[in-house]
Amino acid sequence: MERTVTRRRLFATAAALLAAALLAPAAALADGAGPVPVRVRVIKGSRQGPAQVDQKLEDLKKQLGKLAYVRWEQVQVAQLTMGDKKTEFVELPDGNHVGLTVQEVRGGTVTFEVALAQQNTMSRLTVEKGQRIVHQVTREKGGAAYFVTVTAWPER
Numbered sequence: 197m198e199r200t201v202t203r204r205r206l207f208a209t210a211a212a213l214l215a216a217a218l219l220a221p222a223a224a225l226a227d228g229a230g231p232v233p234v235r236v237r238v239i240k241g242s243r244q245g246p247a248q249v250d251q252k253l254e255d256l257k258k259q260l261g262k263l264a265y266v267r268w269e270q271v272q273v274a275q276l277t278m279g280d281k282k283t284e285f286v287e288l289p290d291g292n293h294v295g296l297t298v299q300e301v302r303g304g305t306v307t308f309e310v311a312l313a314q315q316n317t318m319s320r321l322t323v324e325k326g327q328r329i330v331h332q333v334t335r336e337k338g339g340a341a342y343f344v345t346v347t348a349w350p351e352r
Contacts, residue, residue: 231277232298232306235350236286238272239330241265242340256345259330265341288342294333296346306348325349 239253247266249257260268276284276296283297295311304325311318312333321329328347335341 231279232301232348233350234276234278234284234296234306235347236274236276236294236296237270237345237347238274238286238288238294239343239345240269240271240289240340241332241343242267243336244339256328256330259328263330271342286344288334290334290342292334292342294344304349308346310344310346321346323348326351 237253239250239256241260241263243265245267248268249260250269252270253260253268256268271289272286274284274286278284278296278298280298280301283295285293285295287293292312292314295309295313297309297311298306299309299320300307305322307320307322309318309320310331310333315335317333319331321331323329323346325348328345330343330345332341332343
């Protein structure tokens with residue numbers, strides 16, 4: 197009987213510790229553990245013209261080379277400070293707005309919701325500290341489309 201009680205206490209303690217560990221990252225951001233600095237770059241990819249990558253996008257050259265577009269130019273850069281569940285908007289050259297919302301911060305990773313209301317699209321992107329993701333946010337029109345790159349805790 198004593199072994200059963202000890203095992204139950206052990207399992208209850210382990211379950212409580214596991215639950216606390218799983219809930220801690222979300223609670224830390226909600227408790228104001230700090231805003232997340234984010235760099236958002238709006239870039240334009242084109243299938244037409246000679247292959248060229250804007251010098252400002254040199255750090256993305258490998259990622260961009262894997263996509264079907266051959267010509268890349270940086271259109272705009274936004275430095276944001278984002279809090280939990282707060283949406284920030286970045287305007288695209290075509291008049292559309294991309295909404296970015298921090299959904300979760302867990303250690304060195306951030307999950308964003310990226311929404312384009314005009315096209316009724318929404319995606320979730322998870323990036324690690326110092327890493328970036330390239331995400332197409334508009335449909336191709338005339339051989340070109342707009343993308344955003346999102347970097348959490350940018351180094352420069």
